[in-house]
Amino acid sequence: MLENNFKNNKGVLEIGGVSVEKLAQKYKTPLYIYDQKLIKDRAKCFVENFKSEKFETEIIYATKAFSNLYVLGLLNEYKISSFDCVSKEIFVALEAGVKSKKIHFHGNNKTKEELIYAIDKNISLIIIDSEDEYFLLREILQEKNKKIDCLIRINPDVKAETHKYIQTSNADSKFGLNIRDGNTEKIIGKIVEDENINFVGFHAHIGSQVKNLEFFKEEAKIMTAFTKNIQEKFKVNFSHLNFGGGFGCKENFDDQDLDLVNFLKDLIIFMENLFEKNKLEVKNLSIEPGRSLISKEGSILYRIGSQKKTLESYPLIFVDGGMTDNIRPGLYGAKYSAILANKLDCEKNQTYRVGGKLCESGDILTEKVKLPNADRDDLLLVPYSGAYTFSMSSNYNKLP
Secondary structure (H helix, E strand, O other): OOOOOEEEEOOEEEEOOEEHHHHHHHHOOOEEEEOHHHHHHHHHHHHHHOOOOOOEEEEEEEHHHOOOHHHHHHHHHOOOOEEEEEOOHHHHHHHOOOOHHHEEEEOOOOOHHHHHHHHHOOOOEEEEOOHHHHHHHHHHHHHHOOOEEEEEEEEOOOOOOOOHHHEOOOOOOOOOEEOOOHHHHHHHHHHHOOOOEEEEEEEOOOEOOEOOHHHHHHHHHHHHHHHHHHHHHHOOOOOEEEOOOOEOOOOOOOOOOOOHHHHHHHHHHHHHHHHHHOOOOOOEEEEOOOHHHHOOOEEEEEEEEEEEOOOOOOOEEEEOOOOOOOOHHHHHOOOOOOEEOOOOOOOOOEEEEEEOOOOOOOOEEEEEEEEOOOOOOOEEEEOOOOOOOHHHOOOHHHOO
16 A cells, blocks of 8 residues: 555654654644655656657646646756646746746737747747637737747547546547548648748647557558558648647556556657658657656545535545545546555545535545544545646635
8 A cells, every 4th residue: 555655653644754743843744745755756757768769759748637836947947848838827937947948838819928938938839729819829929920839739539538628639629620521631731821820740649548558559650641541632741740648647545657668668669660651751759748757656635624424325424625626536536545654554434525615415426435543634545646636726615
């Protein structure tokens, strides 16, 4: 159970050598805890294993998974190639010391204000998501007499096996230009001819928490064939392909985790062979890990308050946070594990539900977890919760 830098010190959990009791005493709860060594190790794993001698590779961190000044600064120092930002995440990345030429701007509804800000800050690249956005971007670039590198986000129509809300490549997806839409090629034709846009290639993303590697291979085949077809049709050459992220990672103790080292190496070999087979001279292949880079490195620590038995299901223990610091169980049905961090040596003899303190029936963090007998003021820790928790947090009910 105790993985990574988790250690049992006389029944109390230590993370990276620091007692959770001391952390709770100093910083109070609920508390997000990130392990710096694990973040460095995970970044190193991506950088060192996603490499090719036939083309350049980029690891682009998707900052929406988790960002603050310190962690972005840490990743920036540790050879992460670029940072994929949405909206005002650009501002945070710049404040963290990331150079503008390492920032990519993403999103399906970029405002005029946001585009002007990104262009004025001389960011590296914009991913165009729609025809309407292209017209807006063209207008701004013409007014400023500027030129910028761009990718077009293509929806390859790969329906990955994951929750509907985190599938991003279905035919009805809000993201990108669908590959089967006859209008997509017409839009591409306009952008190819645009003097203010340096159209370097395509972007695709099939969803999050995808653990079947065949879906990524299917995406790669579709996008490679599509790129070759567009190059031949418009007599152009594209240098960049970005296959997004979405690499599944465990959220509870029973989950299977990707063998990330072998996955990255296998993906590189597959892409080298695929490009050679299709005679496609791509100079830069990139991926955008977010959750898979940061999720296992983070945990949330709570303090237990009241308990309650109901007429059905397991008894409830309530913590001093809830959907305000982790909305994913209610939003996506995410299933997290939990441990009593101050009772590691005690027998797990009781099955509980873990409820939050928000005035919502759906504010249940865990539907079923086996723990030692819980008491008021015990410390409950939810591991593998470093992604899309702090970044999706709120102050609902005015919780601090």
